[in-house]
Amino acid sequence: MRYVVIGSSAAGISAISEIRKLDNNGEIILISKDEYIYSRCMLHHYISGDRDIEKLCFVDGDFIKKNNVNWIRGREVKKILFNEKNILLDDERKISYDKLLIATGSKGVLPPIKNIDKATNVTVLRDLDYANKLKSIEKNKRVLIIGAGLVGMDAVYGLIKNGCKVFIVELSDRILPIQLDIISAKTYEDEFIKKGAKIFKGQGVKEVLLNNDLAYGAVLQDNTIIDVDYIVVAAGVRPRVEFLDDSLKVEKGVVVDNMMRTNIEDVFAAGDVTNISPIWPVAVKQGIVAGHNMVKCEKEIDNVFGFKNSINFFGIDTISIGKINENGEDINEFIEINRGVYRKFIYKNSKLIGAIIQGDTEYVGKITNIIKENISGLK
């Protein structure tokens, strides 16, 4: 039996562990664009120099050897020939498979801003290559971050630590709008401003100013001009599916059932490429389920609760769970502010459906569990 896994992040690696647990003899081939196994969630620690590439690795150093994996690294898949069960690599090599997992993740996209695609000093942040670009930006350079979500703020964090002058532009009225409310966001905004960042909220970038192929400035919606040396775009991601042809069903991501099967037999998908809940724990769970079913088709995913995230910039801890931006007559909020601890609980018809907890996260998991059950019960 030959198992082929495309993608070496959370979903792909979790699948391999599971496959090897159940099948000691099968052949496992891992194909990845990445040259290393590393956690994308820790790239900001890499940019800032707090961790090197080895310390970004989320499995043991001997993972590949221990699991007897044939790893084709640094190669991209050009095409999958589903009818003949072959994979075509960018070096024209053909790899056949009996069972295939597509775990290619997602990629950063450029928003429709004038000239943004023409500049060479504009980048997204997704992979190590991009992180290396950010890492190489020198001290005191002016960097504009478009989008203050988790990826954008990760970039900000790393760049500030490296002494860059950072400008943040965010469409919403606060940073981290998906995870935080105004009050909890302000805690971090104050901290970032203290460290020298300038934040432009409720604003988008209208145009990038070009000098040949170099961006030297950005025009905001209110016509403010920011002079820049570099632009980082963190304004959304898309599943990495461009190498797939029409025979595989793709909607907002690769379509899978609760056993991670796609519409093509023996082909599975897991992680961000499915775009079900693009967060780490869901990718791991999907990877385990996919890996299991590639060997023995019997395992269903228990839940893909994805409305949760934790933030810990500058040692300030925040956990955001469930639906935190709800409005309506049936919504009630309970807020407690006490000695640097902020707690907000959001109830719908007196059921807890969301919480933001900042400053003291002790034993919060229990609350997550309640919210998870309440939200899945609401559906």
Next chain:
Amino acid sequence: MKKIVVNKELCSGCLNCVFACMMGQTGKDKYTTNLLDLDNQARCHIEFQDGYEPIFCKHCDEAECVITCMSGALYKDEDGTVKYDEKKCASCLMCVMSCPKGVLKINEKTRKIIKCDLCNGRDIPYCVENCPKGAITFEEVGK
């Protein structure tokens, strides 16, 4: 593997388990253990709501903390114990958020997680050994 099994009906909330956990980690005794030392926090606790509920790490089969750990710091060892390698930990709090039992918290000083390791292979964990009520026992449960 052997796990800590809780029978909350028997618990009287005496906190001997909590104290034993603290002493066990440092090797100090009840006269010298500093209860305010952040580096010496118990890995279990008791909640007081409709009676006493001792909260212990279950070393779950499909442990949410391991699944959510994006640094590889939390992992299952061969006999099923959920172990923690603090050198790998990036203090992201995903495990604190995801543990359905609410066992985990962060040490504010070191920014590392406070995590039960079943006293690292000891025959009987300190907490179990010191429970006067038999509310917590150390038993073979499946794999």
